[in-house]
Structures are given as C-alpha cells and as structure tokens.
Amino acid sequence: MSTLTIVNARIIDPATGYDEAGNILIEDGRISAFGPDVEARGDIIDAEGHICAPGLIDMRVSTGEPGRENRETIATAAKAAAAGGVTSMVIMPETDPVIDDMSLVDFITRRAEEAPVNVYAAGALTKGLDGKTLTEIGLMSEAGAVMFSNGTQPIADAQIMRRTLSYSASFNALIANRAIEPSLSKGAVAHESDLSSRLGLTGVPAAAERIMAERDVALAELTGGRLLIDMISSAEALEVVRRAKSRDLEIACSVSINHLALNEIDIGDYRTFAKLDPPLREESDRLALLKGINNGTIDVIVSNHDPRPAGEKRLPYSEASTGAVGLELLLAAGLSQVADGRLDLMAFLAAVTSNPANLLGLESGQIKVGAPADLIIFDPNRPWVCDSDALLSRSKNTPLDGRRMTGRNLKTICQGRVVFDSSL
Amino acid sequence: MSYSKSIIDDIFGGIRPAARALDKAATTIQGWYDAGTIPQKHWPDVMEAAKSFNHHLTPDDFFPSQAPSPSSFGYAFDKMHCLSIDDFHRPDIETLLSLGEYYLDLNVQKSPDRSVLKGKTLINVFFENSTRTEKSFELAGKRLGADVISMQIASSSVKKGETLLDTAATLNAMNPDILTVRHGSSGAPALLAQKVSCSVINAGDGIHEHPTQALLDALTLRQAFARDGGDGQIDGLRIAICGDILHSRVARSNVKLLNMLGAEVRLIGPPTLLPIDADRWGVDIFHDMKTGLKGCDVIMMLRLQLERMNGAFVPSKREYFHFHGLDRTKLGYAKDGALVMHPGPMNRGVEISSDIADDPEISLITQQVETGVAMRMGILHALSDVQDKAP
Numbered sequence: 001m002s003t004l005t006i007v008n009a010r011i012i013d014p015a016t017g018y019d020e021a022g023n024i025l026i027e028d029g030r031i032s033a034f035g036p037d038v039e040a041r042g043d044i045i046d047a048e049g050h051i052c053a054p055g056l057i058d059m060r061v062s063t064g065e066p067g068r069e070n071r072e073t074i075a076t077a078a079k080a081a082a083a084g085g086v087t088s089m090v091i092m093p094e095t096d097p098v099i100d101d102m103s104l105v106d107f108i109t110r111r112a113e114e115a116p117v118n119v120y121a122a123g124a125l126t127k128g129l130d131g132k133t134l135t136e137i138g139l140m141s142e143a144g145a146v147m148f149s150n151g152t153q154p155i156a157d158a159q160i161m162r163r164t165l166s167y168s169a170s171f172n173a174l175i176a177n178r179a180i181e182p183s184l185s186k187g188a189v190a191h192e193s194d195l196s197s198r199l200g201l202t203g204v205p206a207a208a209e210r211i212m213a214e215r216d217v218a219l220a221e222l223t224g225g226r227l228l229i230d231m232i233s234s235a236e237a238l239e240v241v242r243r244a245k246s247r248d249l250e251i252a253c254s255v256s257i258n259h260l261a262l263n264e265i266d267i268g269d270y271r272t273f274a275k276l277d278p279p280l281r282e283e284s285d286r287l288a289l290l291k292g293i294n295n296g297t298i299d300v301i302v303s304n305h306d307p308r309p310a311g312e313k314r315l316p317y318s319e320a321s322t323g324a325v326g327l328e329l330l331l332a333a334g335l336s337q338v339a340d341g342r343l344d345l346m347a348f349l350a351a352v353t354s355n356p357a358n359l360l361g362l363e364s365g366q367i368k369v370g371a372p373a374d375l376i377i378f379d380p381n382r383p384w385v386c387d388s389d390a391l392l393s394r395s396k397n398t399p400l401d402g403r404r405m406t407g408r409n410l411k412t413i414c415q416g417r418v419v420f421d422s423s424l
Numbered sequence: 425m426s427y428s429k430s431i432i433d434d435i436f437g438g439i440r441p442a443a444r445a446l447d448k449a450a451t452t453i454q455g456w457y458d459a460g461t462i463p464q465k466h467w468p469d470v471m472e473a474a475k476s477f478n479h480h481l482t483p484d485d486f487f488p489s490q491a492p493s494p495s496s497f498g499y500a501f502d503k504m505h506c507l508s509i510d511d512f513h514r515p516d517i518e519t520l521l522s523l524g525e526y527y528l529d530l531n532v533q534k535s536p537d538r539s540v541l542k543g544k545t546l547i548n549v550f551f552e553n554s555t556r557t558e559k560s561f562e563l564a565g566k567r568l569g570a571d572v573i574s575m576q577i578a579s580s581s582v583k584k585g586e587t588l589l590d591t592a593a594t595l596n597a598m599n600p601d602i603l604t605v606r607h608g609s610s611g612a613p614a615l616l617a618q619k620v621s622c623s624v625i626n627a628g629d630g631i632h633e634h635p636t637q638a639l640l641d642a643l644t645l646r647q648a649f650a651r652d653g654g655d656g657q658i659d660g661l662r663i664a665i666c667g668d669i670l671h672s673r674v675a676r677s678n679v680k681l682l683n684m685l686g687a688e689v690r691l692i693g694p695p696t697l698l699p700i701d702a703d704r705w706g707v708d709i710f711h712d713m714k715t716g717l718k719g720c721d722v723i724m725m726l727r728l729q730l731e732r733m734n735g736a737f738v739p740s741k742r743e744y745f746h747f748h749g750l751d752r753t754k755l756g757y758a759k760d761g762a763l764v765m766h767p768g769p770m771n772r773g774v775e776i777s778s779d780i781a782d783d784p785e786i787s788l789i790t791q792q793v794e795t796g797v798a799m800r801m802g803i804l805h806a807l808s809d810v811q812d813k814a815p
Contacts (some may be wrong), residue, residue, distance in 0.1 A: 197699035200610035200632030200673060203701075270611035314589055316609030318630065 003042025009052035013367035014350035029416035055087025056375035058304035067096025084328035085409035087374035100124035105328035105366035116419035167223025214397035235288035256414035272320035276400035307395030335407025523802030538569030564800035638677035659686035667726035692716035
C-alpha cells in the first residue's frame with residue numbers, strides 16, 4: 001500500500017469551489033483525505049504554497065497513431081500531456097484507419113496502457129468519417145469510447161445528424177459536432193474580414209458557425225440527444241449557445257485554448273503556424289469567448305492538440321495544414337489569461353477539470369475523498385517564455401512560440417504516481 | 425550618365441587640345457565637359473575630329489551609356505525585395521517611377537547600359553501560366569545584360585510532390601541574384617523570400633498582390649497626364665477600379681499605390697465581387713457604374729476572373745456586361761476625356777467593349793504593355809543596385 005502526502009498546498013477544487021491551504025493524503029492512487037488538518041504520512045511532496053488542483057482533462061487531442069506516427073504517437077502525446085498538467089486526454093478518431101469500430105477503440109486502450117496519463121478514445125460518428133453511415137455507437141461505448149465525434153468535418157446532412165442524436169440518446173452517448181456550415185467554409189483558410197481580404201486569403205464568415213450551431217441545437221431539442229458543440233470561435237455562435245442554455249436545453253459547448261489566447265492578427269505575415277481550424281477570429285470574438293467561460297456559457301476548454309511536422313506547415317498559407325500542438329500549453333496559456341485579468345481562475349479550472357469530467361462521466365477532475373489522485377501542482381505566477389524546440393511533443397507546431405507566459409505546471413500526479421516533476 | 429568627359433579626356437587629351445582640334449572656344453568644351461553631354465548638332469564635327477586621333481566614334485557613343493543611380497533621385501533606395509506595395513514608402517515609389525521613366529525612353533531602352541545587370545542571373549519562376557508578365561521580365565532582364573532563364577513549374581515538379589521550399593532550395597543552389605515569382609497562393613513569394621538569399625520580386629500571388637503591375641499602371645498614368653502640358657501628377661485624380669475586385673491582385677496593389685500617391689480611389693462592382701470590408705481600405709465603394717463613374721479621370725477595368733470563381737458570383741456574362749461592362753454610354757458618366765486602362769488579358773464584350781479598348785484616344789491599354797518593360801527594368805535596376813551596395 002503506497003502512501004503519499006502533498007503538504008503545504010493551496011488546494012483548489014473547482015467542482016465545489018473549495019479553496020484552502022492544507023495537505024492532501026493519497027493512498028493506493030486515490031485521495032483519502034484533504035484539508036488543513038490532514039496529517040502528513042508516507043512520501044512527502046512539498047507544494048511550497050503553490051496551487052494543487054485536479055489534473056486537467058483534455059477532451060480534444062489528435063495524435064498520428066495509428067497511421068501518421070511521424071506527427072505524434074500516443075506515447076509522445078502522453079509525455080507531453082504529463083508535462084503540461086493534463087492527466088486525462090481523449091483521442092480523436094480521425095486517424096488512419098478511423099476509430100470507427102470497437103476493435104480500434106480497444107487498440108487505442110491497449111496502446112495507452114503504458115502511458116503515464118489516462119488515455120480515452122472518442123469513437124467516430126460515421127464509418128470512415130464519411131458523414132453518412134452510422135457507426136456502432138453502443139458497442140463502441142461498451143468498449144470504452146467516452147464520446148463520439150465526426151472529426152474536423154461536421155455532419156453536413158441534417159437528417160443524418162438527427163438520426164445520430166436520436167439513436168445515441170438511448171446510450172446516453174455524448175455527440176460532438178463541429179459548428180461549421182460546409183458550403184460556406186469551402187476553400188476558406190481564414191476568418192472573413194478586412195484583414196483576410198487584404199492578405200488575399202479566402203475567408204469564412206462567423207455566420208457559418210452560427211448556422212450550424214443553430215441547426216444542431218434545434219436537432220438536439222427535437223431528439224433529446226446529448227450534444228457538444230465542438231469548438232466555437234465567434235461571438236455569434238456563443239450567442240446561440242447562450243440562448244439554448246437559457247431555455248434549459250442540455251447543450252454543452254467547447255472552445256480551443258488558441259481562440260482564447262490569439263486573434264486573427266496573429267496570422268500577420270502569413271504565419272502558417274497560426275493557421276487553425278476554426279480560423280482565429282477578431283479580438284472582439286476572443287474577448288466574448290473569455291467572458292463566456294467566466295459566466296459559464298462555455299463548458300469546456302480544449303487544447304485541440306493537433307501535431308503537424310514542419311513540412312506540413314512550411315507551405316504557402318492556403319496549402320499549409322491547420323492545427324497546433326497544445327497539450328503542454330493548455331494550462332499555461334489559460335493561466336496567462338488569468339494573470340491578464342481576463343479569465344476567472346475558478347471558471348478556467350472548472351472548464352478543464354470538473355466540467356469535462358461531468359460530460360464524459362469520469363471519476364477524476366475533482367478533489368474528493370475516494371476520487372482518483374489525478375492532481376497537479378502549479379505556480380500561477382511563474383513567468384517563462386514559450387520555446388517550441390523545448391516541447392516534448394514530436395511535432396513542435398505552436399503559434400505561441402516566443403510568447404511570454406505567466407503560470408506553469410510544476411508537478412503532475414496521475415493515479416497517485418508522480419509522472420512529471422519540473423524540478424528533476 | 426556622363427560620356428563627354430571620357431571622349432574629351434581619352435580621345436583628345438583634355439579640354440584645350442579638344443578645343444584646338446575642334447576649332448571651338450575652350451569655354452564651350454568646358455561646358456560639354458561639365459554637362460556630361462555633347463549637343464547633337466556637334467556630333468559630326470566631333471566624330472570627324474576624332475578620326476585624326478585614330479578613334480572611330482559612332483552615334484551610339486553619344487548616348488548616355490550609364491543609367492542613373494537609384495540613389496540619385498534624392499533618397500537612398502534600400503529594399504531587398506519587391507513583394508508588396510506595403511514594402512515601399514513614398515520616396516521609394518518616386519525612385520522606382522523615375523527609373524521607370526528613364527527606361528521608357530526608347531533610345532535608352534533599345535541600347536541601354538548593359539552593365540547594370542552584367543554578370544547577374546535572373547530566374548523567372550512561374551507556378552501559374554503567364555505570357556505578358558513573364559516575357560516582360562525576361563526582356564527587361566536581357567536588356568540590362570542579365571542572364572535570364574524562365575521556368576514553368578506549374579507542370580513539372582509540383583506534380584511530383586515537391587514543395588515550394590524544396591523548389592526554393594533548388595533555385596538557391598543555382599545562385600540567382602533576382603527571382604521573379606508568380607504563384608497561385610497568396611503569400612507564396614513572401615515565404616520563398618525567407619528561404620533564399622537573393623532578391624525576390626512578386627509577379628502576382630493568388631489574390632493578394634501584383635506590385636509591378638501597379639507600378640507600371642502608375643507610370644502609364646504619369647505619362648498620360650504629362651502629355652499636352654499636364655503636370656503628370658496622380659495626386660488629386662479620381663480613379664475608378666471596376667469589376668471583379670474580389671479576385672484581383674492588381675486591384676489590391678493599385679488601391680495601396682494610388683492611395684499613397686494621393687489619388688481618390690473608387691471601387692465599383694457587384695457586391696458579390698467586392699471584398700468584405702473593402703470600405704476600410706480608404707476607398708469609396710459603389711455598386712452602380714452611373715454614380716460611381718461620376719467625375720472620374722481614369723477608369724481601370726478588371727478582368728472577370730472566371731477561373732478563380734467557385735460558385736455563383738454573377739448570373740451571366742450578358743447581365744454582367746449590361747450593368748458593369750464599359751461601353752460608350754457608361755463612359756459618358758465619367759469626366760470628359762477620361763482615360764481607360766485594363767491590366768489584360770481582356771474579355772472583350774464581358775467587361776469592356778472592343779470599340780473602347782481599341783480607341784487610342786481613350787484607351788491606355790497598349791501603353792500599359794509598353795510601360796511594363798521599362799518599369800520592370802527600373803525595378804530590376806533598383807534591386808540590383810541595393811545588392812551591389814550591400815557589404
């Protein structure tokens with residue numbers, strides 16, 4: 001029986017709003033006591049007054065395994081996750097082959113057995129992500145898929161989306177759909193604005209996001225399915241979610257950390273490392289999204305970790321791949337916004353711990369007696385400069401390279417084991 | 425610029441011996457010496473006198489053999505690349521236009537100073553098909569004495585999976601001095617410029633910019649408005665750019681350049697062919713030719729770029745011509761004597777009627793092509809001069 005105590009910590013549990021100094025006792029990978037009066041036993045980790053919070057749960061991670069291991073493997077992604085304070089990650093099904101079958105869900109689970117953090121698979125919503133043929137959602141759920149997604153492409157056909165939501169409701173499966181109207185976004189590589197038209201880049205208007213979000217909200221209302229509006233990027237789509245929630249519909253929505261940290265100006269002189277999907281939008285959108293987290297309209301912040309080797313990025317803007325790595329930067333980029341006074345610390349932590357845990361039905365994501373000891377210790381005020389070469393991810397594509405950040409993860413504990421320690 | 429000095433010193437052995445040989449006052453020869461040139465009426469005398477000094481002069485020797493230095497126009501030109509009009513400020517533009525004007529003189533253009541680009545290599549890399557721009561650069565480079573090669577990459581390596589940066593590395597290994605690049609993706613020449621060690625000229629990238637076209641348009645306008653005693657100023661002109669602005673790189677460069685030169689720029693086109701938020705470019709937007717053309721000194725027509733269109737932008741060519749094609753009636757809305765330009769190639773009967781395009785009184789279209797070579801000679805000269813001065 002292994003025993004470990006984290007002493008001298010500021011314990012924050014966003015699930016309950018708990019925020020006090022104290023110790024946390026961990027026995028056999030689970031939290032057995034926490035609070036100011038807990039006595040230290042077994043191995044001691046001194047938090048030196050820094051914050052101890054639940055480990056992050058990242059609901060949107062892409063790796064290249066299977067099929068494109070040159071981008072990232074599950075092992076390298078897990079290492080990066082541990083360094084960034086992410087103790088659970090959900091792998092997107094957009095691999096080669098697509099994770100659209102229970103044996104492939106099983107493959108991911110087995111590949112992740114050796115990983116330092118918890119790895120979960122998201123199943124594909126349609127066979128080969130074709131947007132037409134429904135997959136075996138029930139069997140994949142039983143095999144361990146925690147949610148279902150159609151990858152980067154939305155299900156364009158409303159009838160199929162309706163049936164998907166309707167069918168999956170009986171398994172209570174979480175269905176994630178991207179909010180993009182494909183006919184409006186065809187060929188687009190940037191946000192449609194004054195800036196993109198000056199740069200000669202084809203843009204997609206925020207309305208494309210709003211149209212799809214409205215459609216999916218209506219279909220979720222019609223069918224009673226559990227909908228996650230996957231990665232909104234505009235104030236317009238946020239308004240759709242706000243109105244849906246005001247009618248007590250069970251709709252969840254996520255946003256990527258990149259859209260909270262950057263805006264369209266960051267593509268500046270055709271910086272393809274800032275080419276993302278959805279595209280970076282205006283500063284007013286970014287500020288609205290940050291507010292959306294503070295007031296609870298947005299449930300989840302994801303890293304949208306999408307590793308791409310330099311060869312896929314160093315191309316003319318319209319030909320370059322979208323995507324950025326984020327597992328190691330999710331916490332730090334969020335804390336930087338907290339330091340800037342734009343984001344509330346408790347709301348930020350809830351969006352990366354307890355909220356995703358609730359949506360996915362995980363035990364972790366909270367500090368509670370009996371919960372898995374997935375914990376991180378971080379310094380919210382530590383200044384550092386992001387250096388893409390120092391990232392552990394196999395691909396180093398980040399638009400945050402060279403940025404000054406405030407706040408950094410110090411230690412990561414997953415199931416009671418220290419899986420990352422910055423002092424080593 | 426000066427050639428008289430070498431004739432007087434090298435052939436005759438100084439001002440006084442020259443004055444004796446030519447039977448002229450020493451002050452006259454001193455005048456030639458200082459001016460750097462010899463008036464044309466004295467050429468036969470000088471040629472005759474030179475024979476007795478065992479020198480055979482031809483009229484070619486009396487043309488200024490050395491092009492003016494780009495820095496002789498009052499402000500040091502120090503730009504390495506020509507990627508976007510944004511790269512330049514007003515004095516740079518004035519330098520480029522003055523050089524272009526110098527090369528516009530046909531005497532200069534046909535027997536220019538071939539030492540300007542002597543020993544330099546110019547590679548035209550065209551990822552998109554082009555005839556006029558490519559040939560115009562080729563001719564400009566050859567006239568200035570460069571080794572010029574043109575590569576059509578559209579059909580070769582790209583299909584084999586070679587990326588732009590692979591191509592850049594290959595080209596760089598050939599040690600060119602100037603690359604002119606046309607590419608279908610906005611920003612591609614800028615990316616290339618980061619990876620090669622020579623100067624890069626953007627010869628059109630996607631729907632972003634075509635800076636040399638804008639410069640030659642400005643030079644054409646200066647020439648046109650300098651005729652008949654005009655001052656050749658673009659400042660204060662009202663210029664309408666009409667048609668498919670959304671897909672036009674020429675329009676984007678022209679808006680920037682003409683704004684910088686003080687013109688009042690208007691964009692006229694159907695809403696589907698105008699870029700989003702174009703009203704933030706410092707221009708006035710019109711959807712109707714009648715109100716838009718009112719009081720315009722110049723009308724720039726753009727090609728309807730059917731090949732770049734995905735989806736419905738205009739219902740038919742017939743309707744487009746009816747509302748947005750330039751004919752005599754619509755020309756009548758503009759100022760009397762308004763001039764018409766078109767970057768070519770034209771869709772006759774779609775955006776412009778043939779009788780306007782071919783009317784030398786109002787159309788500057790042929791002049792634009794002619795100016796193209798001179799303007800590009802000027803740009804090549806300026807960039808090469810910067811390279812020579814670099815440590």
